[in-house]
Amino acid sequence: MNCACKGKQDAVRVPHFWISFAGQTSTCLPVSSSASQHDSYASLRFREFNFFVAARFLLTVAIQIQSTVVGWQIYDLTKDALSLGLIGLAEAIPFMSVILYAGHLADLLNRKKIIMLALVAYFSGAFMLLLFSWNLSWVIASSGVLPIYVVICLIGVARGFAGPSFSSMVVQLVPRELYANAVTWNSTVWQVAAVSGPALGGLIYGFAGLKWAYLTVVVLIALSFSLITLIASRPGSGTGIKESLKTRLSAGVSFVFNNQILLSALSLDLFAVFFGGAVALLPIFASEILKAGPEGLGLLRAAPALGSAVMGLVLAHRPPLRNSGRKLLFYVAGFGVCIILFAVSENFYLSLFLLALSGALDSISVIIRGTILQLLTPDEMRGRVSAVNSIFVGSSNEIGSFESGVAARLLGLIPSVVFGGSMTVLVVGVTALVAPKLRNLSLKEIV
Secondary structure, three states: OOOOOOOEEEEEEEHHHHHHOOOOOOOOOOOOOOHHHHHOOOHHHHHHHHHHHHHHHHHHHHHHHHHHHHHHHHHHHHHHHHHHHHHHHHHHHHHHHHHHHHHHHHHHHOOOHHHHHHHHHHHHHHHHHHHHHHHHHHHHHHHHHHHHHHHHHHHHHHHHHHHHHHHHHHHOOOOOOHHHHHHHHHHHHHHHHHHHHHHHHHHHHOOOHHHHHHHHHHHHHHHHHHHHHHOOOOOOOOHHHHOOOHHHHHHHHHHHHOOOHHHHHHHHHHHHHHOOOOOOHHHHHHHHOOOOOHHHHHHHHHHHHHHHHHHHHHHOOOOOOOHHHHHHHHHHHHHHHHHHHHHHHOOOHHHHHHHHHHHHHHHHHHHHHHHHHHHHHHHHHHHHHHHHHHHHHHHHHHHHHHHHHHHHHHOHHHHHHHHHHHHHHHHHHHHHOOOOHOOOOOHOOEE
């Protein structure tokens, strides 16, 4: 047995969540590393990890409020499904343009400082949207919706630099034996934020108006920045500085493409989200099919994250470490089926249930993929591999939104979503055939 103060690998700090935030000194309990693996709340006993997930929670709530309000605002001004898809494209292009370089920086430099600079950019974009809302009629009359798309581009750049550092920073705050637990809680807190954000955004926009919604976003980003400042700075690895930029960037890409488990897991998510995502079209479903208004849109946006958050809490106590590959394939297929059923539903409450169920199934796959990524990636490459992961996973949401808008324009709203869900199921089948290492994966053997 070891005292938590004597070694990082066996360290489990005792203070509860609220004690950590009060700034009190941690005490120690004699625990073994094997015992810590069975503690469902082990990673939450680390003070800086609490600051980290709280900051990410506030930022995610802000981004979700902003996305909900911008989506409804754009559709209200244009009445065009393709305009909704262009929101995703406006964010994805700058995001993908900087993400690999951002991963390179995350491996060399102080990740906290990168995150803080990205938060400044997030804040600037939110503040510009707030300024636009004070004189929206003049902005629209002079430039149409173009200024809103320009701000979304800025946010895409900020997200591109923040992503690899956020992902890589998690493992600096807890020991290796708690990576799976930390990934689960990080994902769960994100999902809770993703529940709160759209619902809050829809309610604020519906009852208080555009200005108050954007003001809320500005305040939340400022609070997130404040929490990040409470985390101690840790220098980057500094390894490989003599290597050329091209060599370092290609090393991250090569690492992923030479690992069948990583490549197939990320590819599965890429195509599932690309084809199966219906989030970009929810303003049309809320307005035209379900007749639910902006408040209903907020609930529809929140439903998948609600399901994810509930499932995340379950998985914190029962992590999916056995037969992980088969579970990943099964639940992604279930996600596709939920999207198909949602497309044909005309009942608001049934649609809410199906979206919540899709979120619960997606949560399992997200946690499995996140654990695979953290366990199979060496520390000196986390930023670059996270960047590649973001290209597969992060950009698939925005490009998937553009695909949804184009498909809806060509095929019609409901047929396009049914097609997307069907393609998700097909992708799962193909992945199961061509990636036996993923199919037979059990995370229990590599934790």
